[in-house]
Amino acid sequence: MANNNKISRRNFLRGLGGMVVVVAGAGVWRAADQGVFSAGAGPAFTAWDAWRADMNEGPLSLVHAAILAASPHNTQPWIFDVQEEQIDLYADTTRHLGAMDPYLREMYLGLGCAVENMLVAAGSHGYAVDLSLAEGELSTGQGDRGFIKVATLRLTQADVQPSALAAAIPNRRTDRYDYTGDPLPETTYTQMTALNSDDDLAVLFYLAGTTAFEQFQAGTVAGAEYIVADPEMAHDSFAWFPTSWDNMQETKSGPYIDTAGVDPALRAVVKMVPGMPSMAAVDSALVTDAQRHFDTASAAGIVAVRSLYDVNQTLRAGQLWQRLHLWGTLQNLAMQPHNEMPEVVDRQSQLGLPGEMAQYLNAITGDEGWKPTFTFRVGLPTVAPLPSPRRPAQEVVRSAVQGT
Ligand SMILES: Cc1cc2nc3c(=O)[nH]c(=O)nc-3n(C[C@H](O)[C@H](O)[C@H](O)COP(=O)(O)O)c2cc1C
Incomplete structure (x- = not known):
């Protein structure tokens, strides 16, 4: 009886050990499945590397820079119409933030960020840019109005003029960590x-x-x-x-x-x-x-x-x-x-x-x-932040965008 008890306790412990291994194994599997070991990797992050690899794609190279810009809630509310000598940028108003942004004011700020990345990248790609920005007044009720044109960049060939700011395009990150608290000069x-x-x-x-x-x-x-x-x-x-x-x-x-x-x-x-x-x-x-x-x-x-x-x-x-x-x-x-x-x-x-x-x-x-x-x-930073997800250029370029 005592022996039986011993055996059953040993079996029980062995069984428990097996369960722990199974549970731990399932945990590791779930962790891997949920990207615990892959932060910053996968299809949502290829755009951060693609922008360098795709330097020689003509005007499309500028779109690779634009999509790395900041946008409210990372909504990336943009669509690009890319021609040989012109890029038209449209607001994709379906990607609005509703009551968080009833005037689309933040959406338009994000679109301005995308414009700036294109202007900064243009010199490195041998383009001079003549920029026109939309005029008018933001108002409520504009969400879900489809595509609205917000900027036209007319491109002409120019000497290559790399800008220091262009080098920062793939390295810029919104930093939500604690900072050091030190004063800046x-x-x-x-x-x-x-x-x-x-x-x-x-x-x-x-x-x-x-x-x-x-x-x-x-x-x-x-x-x-x-x-x-x-x-x-x-x-x-x-x-x-x-x-x-x-x-x-x-x-x-x-x-x-x-x-x-x-x-x-x-x-x-x-x-x-x-x-x-x-x-x-x-x-x-x-x-x-x-x-x-x-x-x-x-x-x-x-x-x-x-x-x-x-x-x-x-x-x-x-x-x-x-x-x-x-x-x-x-x-x-x-x-x-x-x-x-x-x-x-x-x-x-x-x-x-x-x-x-x-x-x-x-x-x-x-x-x-x-x-x-x-x-x-x-x-001043305490930790190097990770990149945020991005839709690559292929997902946001349409030729002949139907918009207003
Ligand atoms: C108009 C606008 C408003 C934003 N507001 C906030 C904010 O209130 N809090 C925040 O943490 N990030 C805010 N962001 C940053 C975005 O969330 C961020 O740009 C986006 O998630 C992409 O990440 P990235 O800037 O690291 O590329 C804002 C960005 C823009 C353009």
């Missing part, structure tokens, strides 16, 4: 401010430790709380988060957990949870990150325009952000848009509510003549 701000020569645009900085910086941080947290408490905004934001590794590799879009600025162990856990990430987790991260991110930033920044819903100024403001971020990449700065405050300004305006957030922003800038359209943080 004064010259960093003067040089960044000098990247703007457009009278309709302004870049404003608020250094950590100042009252305006603290107001900026508190306003960003309040903006995040507002978004989470507004069911439509929270829903329309969450809709762009990939639901799995495979879903991300297929859509090649959206904010993916590998770029959330969290450590590898947490990324692995989130990836392995079926249906990841949960809306509650995303909402809670939005609020805590808004606080945490500014605790270690060197400064907060604003890109402002003269007229908040002017199409042309919004596109140019997007260009300016992309230029600032490319320049920052060359200087090894860490940078991240934190656009909660302008997003709430749009939402309050759309709903006809008193413009409390607009007033709050005005109090920070102290100048009603400038309308903040884009807010961000800057500092």
Whole structure:
């Protein structure tokens, strides 16, 4: 009997050992299946390498650069019509952010970013560019209007003039990690401010430790709380988060957990949870990150325009952000848009509510003549961020686009 017990205990333990091996094996298999060991690899990331390999494809080379630009929620709201001597850029309004971006203002900022990457890359490819940007006024209710032309680049052959900024195109990353908290030299701000020569645009900085910086941080947290408490905004934001590794590799879009600025162990856990990430987790991260991110930033920044819903100024403001971020990449700065405050300004305006957030922003800038359209943080990096997914040029180029 005692012997039997011993045997059965041994068998039991052996059986348990087998189960642990099976469970661990299944865990490793699921981890591999969910890309735990493959961050930054797969079809959604080939565009980051393709842009160098495809240097000699004529005008299409510029599209390879354009698609690496920043865009709100990584929506990549663009379609390109590429001819021998001309590229037309269209807004793909089906890829809108709903209540998060009711005027398509952020969409147009992202399109401006794509324009800037093309302009920066053009010299390296031996092109001079004559650029025309769309005019008009952004308004609500433009989502799902198909394709709207926003820019035409007329190309002529020119001497090859490689630009330093072009080298930064494949290395630029939105950095959502903690920064070091160290101050930046004064010259960093003067040089960044000098990247703007457009009278309709302004870049404003608020250094950590100042009252305006603290107001900026508190306003960003309040903006995040507002978004989470507004069911439509929270829903329309969450809709762009990939639901799995495979879903991300297929859509090649959206904010993916590998770029959330969290450590590898947490990324692995989130990836392995079926249906990841949960809306509650995303909402809670939005609020805590808004606080945490500014605790270690060197400064907060604003890109402002003269007229908040002017199409042309919004596109140019997007260009300016992309230029600032490319320049920052060359200087090894860490940078991240934190656009909660302008997003709430749009939402309050759309709903006809008193413009409390607009007033709050005005109090920070102290100048009603400038309308903040884009807010961000800057500092020094602690971790090298991963690339975000991208749809390659083949998926976003159409000849003879049917648009307005
Ligand atoms: C208009 C605009 C608004 C953005 N707002 C935010 C934001 O509030 N928070 C954030 O973390 N990233 C924001 N981003 C950054 C995008 O999420 C990012 O560009 C996109 O995910 C692609 O990643 P990448 O910039 O690393 O290529 C914004 C980008 C743009 C162009």
